[in-house]
Amino acid sequence: MDITGYCRDLIKILDQAESMSEKLTPLKLIDAWSGKGVSKFRVAEVTPPKHPREELERIVAHLLLQQYLREDFSFTAFATISYLKIGPKAGLLENEAHVITIEGMTNKKSAYKDRLSQSSNSKRSRENDQAISKTVQDSVVKKSQKHKQPNCGSNLKTKKLKLQAGGDDQPVLLD
Template identity: 90%
Template sequence: CRRVLIAHHFDEVWDSANCNRMCDNCCRENSCEKMDITGYCRDLIKILEQAENMSEKLTPLKLIDAWSGKGVSKLRVAEVTPPKHPREELERIIAHLLLQQYLKEDFSFTAFATISYLKIGPKAGLLKNEAHVITIQGITNKKSVYKDKSSQSSNSKGSRGNAQTVSKTVQDSVVKKSQEYKRPNCGSNLKAKKLKLQAGGDDQPVVLD
């Protein structure tokens, strides 16, 4: 429950049952499960150790590329198998390891920017114990009620938009045709007025041969 997380941040207590499916996590049709990311953490540390031996600094983006088997080939580690999770999930795992201090940030300050590099954190030594386990809580099914409603509303908006476009096209064609029918009458009226003016005004009759 998102409200439980916010309450925990502010040292308050919140019962998830009181949320009533109002936050983005509770409204999902799902169940939460814990995922073991201990092996992923060991793989990331191997990549960082190799980069440190090569005097290379890795930003979070470069670390994810090397972890996924992409980017510069020299930064990859042969023993590391690229994970099959989407990139967003990999970013969430790295963020979790940063918060739990298995990884740490090393900032480099320049005149124009501040660059964040990743290094091995103080808790990485705990992984020497084979019994040590790192878990992260995730959602199995990411189907959201809000997402379904938004997709339905977007579809209905799209259908209404198409109907409005068609009706506007029909209306424009009708107006165009009516203008085409009126144009000859307007031209003849202007021609008659011009002839009357040339003949000396509207009071005098004009005889045409």
């Protein structure tokens, strides 16, 4: 699917926010793009897309990965906040022939049909999800057991290195 126009729209929104000395998180950017949220972030010539929010998030993530958008982090004592900025490849959009595509996008009708077919198989799907969840949990437990450090705790004995008196200068661990 061609998402070049969407990328141009997102850059217009980011340009406007920057001109107002405002920063947009990914969620605020998607809200402004969808015509929701704070009205000052909306751009009149940007038409809200008719895709589900999940797909809009995928488009933003794709544009981040392709460097048309970039993250700018703000660090506080309690959190790290990710703001979106115009990325290094955004200048390529000045060329009208430049096209950005993404794979796997669906239209609303096919997404709706997929949801209907999934609901008819929901019992089987739940059983599969539970089996996968159990497998993932088992895997996490095994990995955490592998990485546990032996003798961790408050009752550790302090070990000291002493040199043997025999003169071969090999260290010996003594409790």
